Amino acid sequence: MSRNKLIFLVVLVLVACALPFLVSNYRVFQFTLVLVYAIALLGLNLLTGYNGQISLGHGAFYAIGAYTAAILMDKFGFPYWATLPIAGAVCLVVGFLFGLPALRLEGIYLALATFALGVSMPQLLKYHHLEKWTGGVQGIVITKPDAPFGLPLNPDQWLYFFTLVVMLLMFLFAWNLLRGRIGRALIAIRDHHVAAEAMGVNTSIYKSLTFGVSALYTGIAGALGAIAVQFVAPDSFNIFLSIVFLVGIVIGGLASIPGAIYGAIFIQFIPNIADELSKAAPWAIFGIFMIGFVYAMPFGINGAIRMLLARFGRKAQTGGPGSTITESSLKTKEASQ
Amino acid sequence: MQGDTKNGKCLLAVNDVSVHFGGIVALDGISFDVHSGQIVGLIGPNGAGKTTLFNCLSRLYPCDTGKIDFNGSPLLSIPRHGIAQAGIGRTFQNLALFRTMSVLDNVMLGCHSRTSSGFFANAVRLPRVPLEEIASTAKAGELIAFLELGGVAQARVSDLPFGTQKRVELARALASEPKLLLLDEPASGLNHEEVSALGALIRHIRDELHVTVLLVEHHMSLVMSVSDKVVALNFGRKIAEGTPAEVQKHPEVIQAYLGDAQ
Ligand SMILES: Nc1ncnc2c1ncn2[C@@H]1O[C@H](COP(=O)(O)OP(=O)(O)OP(=O)(O)O)[C@@H](O)[C@H]1O
Numbered sequence: 072m073s074r075n076k077l078i079f080l081v082v083l084v085l086v087a088c089a090l091p092f093l094v095s096n097y098r099v100f101q102f103t104l105v106l107v108y109a110i111a112l113l114g115l116n117l118l119t120g121y122n123g124q125i126s127l128g129h130g131a132f133y134a135i136g137a138y139t140a141a142i143l144m145d146k147f148g149f150p151y152w153a154t155l156p157i158a159g160a161v162c163l164v165v166g167f168l169f170g171l172p173a174l175r176l177e178g179i180y181l182a183l184a185t186f187a188l189g190v191s192m193p194q195l196l197k198y199h200h201l202e203k204w205t206g207g208v209q210g211i212v213i214t215k216p217d218a219p220f221g222l223p224l225n226p227d228q229w230l231y232f233f234t235l236v237v238m239l240l241m242f243l244f245a246w247n248l249l250r251g252r253i254g255r256a257l258i259a260i261r262d263h264h265v266a267a268e269a270m271g272v273n274t275s276i277y278k279s280l281t282f283g284v285s286a287l288y289t290g291i292a293g294a295l296g297a298i299a300v301q302f303v304a305p306d307s308f309n310i311f312l313s314i315v316f317l318v319g320i321v322i323g324g325l326a327s328i329p330g331a332i333y334g335a336i337f338i339q340f341i342p343n344i345a346d347e348l349s350k351a352a353p354w355a356i357f358g359i360f361m362i363g364f365v366y367a368m369p370f371g372i373n374g375a376i377r378m379l380l381a382r383f384g385r386k387a388q389t390g391g392p393g394s395t396i397t398e399s400s401l402k403t404k405e406a407s408q
Numbered sequence: 409m410q411g412d413t414k415n416g417k418c419l420l421a422v423n424d425v426s427v428h429f430g431g432i433v434a435l436d437g438i439s440f441d442v443h444s445g446q447i448v449g450l451i452g453p454n455g456a457g458k459t460t461l462f463n464c465l466s467r468l469y470p471c472d473t474g475k476i477d478f479n480g481s482p483l484l485s486i487p488r489h490g491i492a493q494a495g496i497g498r499t500f501q502n503l504a505l506f507r508t509m510s511v512l513d514n515v516m517l518g519c520h521s522r523t524s525s526g527f528f529a530n531a532v533r534l535p536r537v538p539l540e541e542i543a544s545t546a547k548a549g550e551l552i553a554f555l556e557l558g559g560v561a562q563a564r565v566s567d568l569p570f571g572t573q574k575r576v577e578l579a580r581a582l583a584s585e586p587k588l589l590l591l592d593e594p595a596s597g598l599n600h601e602e603v604s605a606l607g608a609l610i611r612h613i614r615d616e617l618h619v620t621v622l623l624v625e626h627h628m629s630l631v632m633s634v635s636d637k638v639v640a641l642n643f644g645r646k647i648a649e650g651t652p653a654e655v656q657k658h659p660e661v662i663q664a665y666l667g668d669a670q
């Protein structure tokens with residue numbers, strides 16, 4: 072990571088730390104959800120953006136994470152923080168197992184299989200033999216944790232900081248994973264899986280593990296989301312959630328780490344803005360936003376920002392060799408970051 | 409056994425290998441040996457089965473019958489992704505690069521089979537991960553310099569001209585430190601000077617990097633000048649095997665190529 076990037080990152084984290092003291096509690100809650108979605112989108116981006124496996128059902132892993140946290144807190148009295156690793160582990164296993172048969176499916180067929188998972192999840196959660204655990208249609212209500220150690224933070228602010236720390240850790244792990252041997256193998260599988268295998272990549276294991284890791288991320292996000300919303304119910308995790316996640320990674324920028332944050336901001340705030348603009352047809356407005364973004368930024372928000380920075384940087388340096396940034400060289404950098 | 413006796417032990421033994429695609433017999437009882445340190449040419453008209461044989465050696469296609477021994481152990485019990493580690497590297501007739509990745513990353517991926525850190529070790533960046541990365545970067549850097557790709561190391565491969573991409577593929581194959589290198593028509597699409605440089609390059613790979621080479625090529629003057637031994641196929645059958653001079657004079661080979669030209 073370059074020095075400039077590091078400075079930018081530190082500034083960003085400082086801004087993120089100041090934020091909860093500057094806005095209302097409701098906004099703090101909304102920003103907490105942005106962080107939660109960023110983790111979920113990063114997970115989906117690992118799978119779809121980097122590894123080329125399309126999932127139309129990641130809402131299901133989000134739901135499993137959320138219910139794991141809610142059940143552990145409500146039925147077993149777990150502290151909220153202890154539910155995260157368990158939610159992650161459950162989703163890792165479920166994702167890996169789902170990824171094994173999904174190995175036989177490519178592209179659009181995999182999309183259909185994951186769609187089936189996403190579309191059946193709310194009904195599974197309502198299944199009456201599970202009602203004892205899941206609370207059926209009623210769902211489960213959980214209580215918001217207070218700040219520990221007498222910290223002078225209200226529960227919304229505390230949960231925001233807790234989520235921020237988890238998010239930063241998850242992003243660090245993903246960055247580590249992607250910048251070395253494993254990241255290269257994931258992209259190689261996406262670009263040419265036969266060649267990847269011939270070069271010694273065990274593509275089956277890598278694809279299933281990526282499915283598992285992706286589900287782990289989304290599951291931890293689901294657990295955090297449940298704690299923030301203080302409530303889980305089957306219909307909050309319908310197929311629409313899965314589609315919105317996919318929208319998030321495309322708008323944010325496929326195969327990019329910061330793209331997950333941009334995408335999360337989009338899927339958290341654009342529906343609200345659309346709702347304010349038109350109570351009658353908010354989703355039509357949302358659709359217009361989506362088309363506008365895709366049209367104006369074909370490589371997602373992350374791609375657009377990189378392009379701008381590159382143009383800016385070129386002016387500042389009056390361009391040495393290698394400073395010409397084309398769209399495709401941009402993609403290489405994205406893929407290798 | 410034909411071929412050069414100065415060469416070492418038998419590295420690859422292909423024994424009675426047959427492959428069918430529906431009604432087509434792509435390979436029909438092929439047998440030949442490759443000895444350590446040899447450059448062996450594999451020739452034959454279009455559709456003779458040369459690439460099919462490579463794909464059997466890479467385990468991309470299953471063999472219907474026959475047996476292949478590599479380095480003294482049965483090859484057909486090794487899974488596809490284990491072939492690189494076993495010591496067989498290859499290039500593809502139609503480029504098979506990772507198009508969105510840089511030249512450096514493509515070559516570094518070639519080191520995959522010689523490195524071992526897994527998901528967890530990478531995610532938490534255990535101390536051995538950066539060490540492994542440094543070693544892979546150094547190895548890839550050497551190969552990039554060797555194949556004169558230094559100027560484009562950071563470029564995305566799909567932006568590069570065809571001839572350059574072929575060299576990237578060669579560098580990637582060499583990064584896995586193969587004992588046996590399979591080259592599928594490395595000269596196709598290259599101009600005259602590039603072809604003669606390629607001949608020298610292949611010899612260098614054998615002499616300096618000590619890699620045995622199995623070379624599929626239509627460019628006859630190249631095959632005949634670099635090979636210690638040539639195997640000729642036609643319609644999936646072996647029609648000749650011997651020194652370049654012997655194979656060139658072989659009536660069935662002449663017939664196959666004349667027939668092909670008609
Ligand atoms: N995957 C496949 N499915 C069906 N038929 C195939 C397949 N691969 C090869 N063949 C057939 O097997 C025969 C041998 O093909 P192969 O590609 O091995 O020839 P080749 O000697 O490499 O030819 P060229 O010099 O044109 O590359 C051909 O008839 C080809 O059509």
Ligand SMILES: [Mg+2]
Nearest residue numbers: 458459460501
């Ligand atoms: Mg061929």
